[in-house]
Amino acid sequence: MVNQRFVPSVTQLRVFLAVAERLHFRSAAEELGMSQPSLSQALATLEEGLRVHLVERSTRTVLVTPVGHQLLPFARAAVGAMDAVADIAAGSGGPMSGDVRIGVIPTAAPYLLPGLLPALSDRFPDLRPRIVEDQTARLLEQLRSGALDVAIMALPTDAAGAAGMPLYAEPFALLVPAGHPLDGRDDLSLEALVELPLLMLDEGHCLRDQTVDLCRRVSAPILGRGGSRAASLTTAVRCVAGGLGVMIVPESAVVSESRDPGLGVARFREPAPGRTMGLVLRTATADDDAYTELGSVITGVAQRLFGAVPA
Template identity: 40%
Template sequence: MQTHLPTIRQLRYLVAVAEHLHFGRAAEACLATQSTLSAGLQELESLLGVTLVERTKRRVLMTPLGDEVVVRAREVLRGAEDIADLARAAGQPLSGPLRLGVIPTIAPFLLPQVLPDLRRSYPGLKLTLREDLTARLLERLAGGGLDVALLALPFDAPDMEMVPLATDPFLLACRPDHPLAAKDAITGADLAGAELLLLEEGHCLREHALAACSLPGPRRGDGILGTSLGTLVQMVASGMGVTLVPELAVRAGLLRGTDLLTRPLLRGGHRLLGLAWRKSSPRGAEFRLLGRVLFP
């Protein structure tokens, strides 16, 4: 006897409702009318013989079984997307949709330089960018919300393929009248006695900068923390201390408009930049090609 299975469209409707808990917003996300989405969900529930969504006049809730089905529906949808990606990559690499996540200490300093060439070389690529912190990008990557992410390595994610692409040295940034400005190169001991300004917790650059100088991490709440590299630079320019900045950002003009000086680290501390994607993705060769375009 033939078994009737849910369709991709029905599963997509279900996942959208679970994410938005609102029929109107879910329909909008699926580029469908609300009546079409509602009918599709009713057909799915009739097909399975169960209730997946609780509907009231005031709110929408998933049933416990509905939550379990959504988990499996996401896996099915990712598998279907992988099939389409595999076929597309085999025909023409770096074409069609590609969702790229980038951390904020890379995105504004690298992408403006490389995206024009990427568009010229691969006009069929429909690139969507998302800038966020590493932890949230990895969460989206694992959940299928992103295809690939440009991050600072390493990180603990056993289900991800990681490919190093480039080293990015750290530089000390300080005012010309700061005592460290007189040094040709900076040691960890120099920084141990300085007011070192860092990004707030959650930014991987914070840990990588401390590791580059062999400095222990400060206790939560100690020191002065910035929300972005631009904020740190302004804090240093106002005389609040010194900071460590990646060379990539300095070359892109991070210090422009200030009189700040940079000094290299004596032991050449750096961070490692690279791409990460799900090991199950069929687009590994395509992502490696993307890496060569980003860092030729």
């Protein structure tokens, strides 16, 4: 039976959420900026106060217990509510002041951040952005747990407790090795993917999922014929330049990588496939006008850097 006199702290709940997400104590501690002993002590105090075991620990694995899984959605809701209270209480400075934790997917961060960070400094001089680059699913978990304030990712997302604000759209193109027969084409059809050695990112990247969807539309081999895959888009681009295959990439990557003499570009005929990028927030803070202004800054940077179209 739960001790009715025990009330978990927000820090303890954040620790539980981080451990449940990462299933690794050191990674959870790094995410929260804590030492591992402090994190372990906070979780132990929470379990002692609740009189339940939330996770099972061994020398190699960490597992969430059944009761831990039952409590996860309530812990997320409690942390989200407390963050909303803090956001409203800090109204004098507004949400665009102090530390703001911004998540960005890996297929956007290298191309958007070089222009975005200076623009944020100009528009919000009191803002101290804290950038977290990670895959979509993990960004959403961190957003719901309160470890992030906002996230920049591809839409749509159907995550509970999160709301997406469309920012900009960008088309996809096909990166090919320089001198490839398709280099310079601007009338590419999706059917061309059927015979190409298509490179893929690892599981978990939304760009991989979008590429798989395009392949399925024309019955192209899902894994392509390249035999290579990469954990990051920048590594995959280097593989293309080295002649290991071709790859579907967003326009932002094309603009950034176009100076590489080892790369060529083929563009799809209209209407070209593409993606819509958005700003994702917890639903409790989604109506704040400051985030709308933040979204406008991001959209403006994307327009300037790689000709994105406002969504």
